[in-house]
Amino acid sequence: MASYSLIIDGKKVATEHYFDVMNPASGEVVGACPQASDEQLDDAVTAANRAFKSWSAVPDAERQAAVNKIAEVLVQNSAELAELLTREQGKPLKGLGSEFELEGCIGWTQATAALSLPVKIIEETEESTIEQHRKPIGVVGSIAPWNWPLMIGIWHIIPAIRSGCTVVMKPSSLTPLSSIRMVELFNEVLPAGVLNIVTGGGSIGRRMATHEGIQKIVFTGSTPTGKNIMENASATLKRLTLELGGNDAGIVLPDANVPAIIEKLFWGSFINSGQTCAALKRLYVHEDIHDQVCEGLTAMATQMPMGDGLDENNIFGPVQNQAQFDYVRELVDDAKAQGGRVLCGGEPGEGLFYPLTLIADVSDGCRIVDEEQFGPVLPIIKYTDIDDAIRRANDCENGLGGSIWTSDLEKGKQLSMRLECGTAWVNKHAIVQPNVPFGGVKASGFGVEFAEEGLAEYTSIQIVSIDKN
Numbered sequence: 001m002a003s004y005s006l007i008i009d010g011k012k013v014a015t016e017h018y019f020d021v022m023n024p025a026s027g028e029v030v031g032a033c034p035q036a037s038d039e040q041l042d043d044a045v046t047a048a049n050r051a052f053k054s055w056s057a058v059p060d061a062e063r064q065a066a067v068n069k070i071a072e073v074l075v076q077n078s079a080e081l082a083e084l085l086t087r088e089q090g091k092p093l094k095g096l097g098s099e100f101e102l103e104g105c106i107g108w109t110q111a112t113a114a115l116s117l118p119v120k121i122i123e124e125t126e127e128s129t130i131e132q133h134r135k136p137i138g139v140v141g142s143i144a145p146w147n148w149p150l151m152i153g154i155w156h157i158i159p160a161i162r163s164g165c166t167v168v169m170k171p172s173s174l175t176p177l178s179s180i181r182m183v184e185l186f187n188e189v190l191p192a193g194v195l196n197i198v199t200g201g202g203s204i205g206r207r208m209a210t211h212e213g214i215q216k217i218v219f220t221g222s223t224p225t226g227k228n229i230m231e232n233a234s235a236t237l238k239r240l241t242l243e244l245g246g247n248d249a250g251i252v253l254p255d256a257n258v259p260a261i262i263e264k265l266f267w268g269s270f271i272n273s274g275q276t277c278a279a280l281k282r283l284y285v286h287e288d289i290h291d292q293v294c295e296g297l298t299a300m301a302t303q304m305p306m307g308d309g310l311d312e313n314n315i316f317g318p319v320q321n322q323a324q325f326d327y328v329r330e331l332v333d334d335a336k337a338q339g340g341r342v343l344c345g346g347e348p349g350e351g352l353f354y355p356l357t358l359i360a361d362v363s364d365g366c367r368i369v370d371e372e373q374f375g376p377v378l379p380i381i382k383y384t385d386i387d388d389a390i391r392r393a394n395d396c397e398n399g400l401g402g403s404i405w406t407s408d409l410e411k412g413k414q415l416s417m418r419l420e421c422g423t424a425w426v427n428k429h430a431i432v433q434p435n436v437p438f439g440g441v442k443a444s445g446f447g448v449e450f451a452e453e454g455l456a457e458y459t460s461i462q463i464v465s466i467d468k469n
């Protein structure tokens with residue numbers, strides 16, 4: 001069995017304790033993950049602070065070149081990383097699985113390398129010059145979840161490194177091994193201490209949130225954990241980017257072209273078996289086309305091969321972990337007890353395999369609609385009046401994404417702007433790209449990732465104001 005190490009100050013570091021990481025498709029142990037001690041976290045923070053002094057001062061072009069080299073490293077090692085990701089996360093190699101995730105990592109890294117935050121001249125007169133500079137914040141603590149471990153890791157660490165910050169990364173204890181391997185590879189092209197990784201559970205994350213040597217936390221995960229981080233980070237006034245849970249609604253208008261949207265609705269919801277923050281999690285469909293949408297989605301869902309992700313024929317894998325699997329089962333059982341009509345799936349399979357499940361005849365007030373299922377289940381809710389559908393879509397503590405589906409693009413745009421969410425899509429859902437800022441409102445968090453706006457979150461503004469007389 002492979003054993004992994006922390007990476008601190010460019011070196012592999014062994015720990016006293018290790019824990020097993022399981023393959024959710026088979027229950028087999030994938031590898032032994034180091035359990036970082038508090039002292040090892042302190043060492044990583046010290047190394048990152050030391051490296052910050054030089055990394056923040058190197059010319060911008062040098063940091064840009066380093067990020068481009070990281071993209072090359074990803075290209076060269078993507079097959080190995082994708083396989084390890086499939087083994088610990090469960091997502092298939094094919095479909096929108098590990099190979100797709102690695103392609104995203106490469107694309108985001110290249111796009112972030114090309115970004116810059118030039119000096120802004122605010123005033124230039126005979127008497128005065130006023131400039132706005134962007135300076136790297138310092139040491140960034142990255143705390144990541146288990147659903148898209150490498151992609152979200154890249155979303156955290158690449159803009160930090162690009163802007164001149166240094167990083168201490170903590171992946172989820174359910175999927176840490178691919179992140180360790182990725183950081184090990186990146187350390188071959190980065191100066192020591194710029195990128196460190198410590199692994200373990202929530203206690204390491206809590207200590208990061210309170211740590212005096214960390215200036216910012218970028219966190220992707222659940223809303224309760226995000227609130228706890230915010231509380232813990234207050235004593236040291238850390239900057240925060242919090243990408244939290246979502247319960248995105250999609251609203252299909254009666255004029256939607258059903259055959260043209262079924263595939264997009266399906267993947268918008270079932271991408272990564274629904275274990276995606278901005279997946280479509282509640283689908284409101286106008287009564288005129290409700291049955292047609294249900295039939296189209298059922299036809300797609302029932303033909304998707306599911307099984308061990310290493311088998312290249314499979315397009316769907318297991319739910320990633322037992323707790324999530326149990327939660328999904330609980331919500332589906334509750335929906336059935338409330339009169340929900342199962343169109344497909346609805347009964348757990350072997351191990352952690354839960355079939356793609358569509359449930360009609362449910363409504364707001366039912367747990368599968370009100371709570372974030374974060375699994376391969378989509379509730380379909382019939383509506384009559386669009387204002388009522390918008391009200392129900394917004395009657396939710398989260399505000400990550402939302403979508404309107406219609407043939408009338410102007411109407412779609414107007415209605416989408418009434419959704420209370422960070423991204424309002426029309427005729428698509430859960431589509432993110434590196435040149436478009438992404439983030440949530442309400443309990444889905446604050447701050448954005450991607451594009452110049454996302455890069456700016458790793459910097460603070462310094463105004464240089466000169467009196468020329």
Ligand code: NAD
Pocket residue numbers: 143144145146147170171172173200201202203204205206209220221222223225226228229242243244245246276277278372374400440444
């Ligand atoms: P989680 O909050 O349980 O864990 C996320 C990370 O936080 C893990 O690394 C964990 O070890 C760490 N952690 C746990 N408790 C901590 C604490 N008190 N202080 C600091 N760190 C702590 O989330 P999860 O179950 O891994 O991920 C699923 C959730 O993440 C879902 O709600 C999903 O919607 C959300 N998510 C959001 C986005 C987004 O971009 N908004 C993306 C992916 C996932």
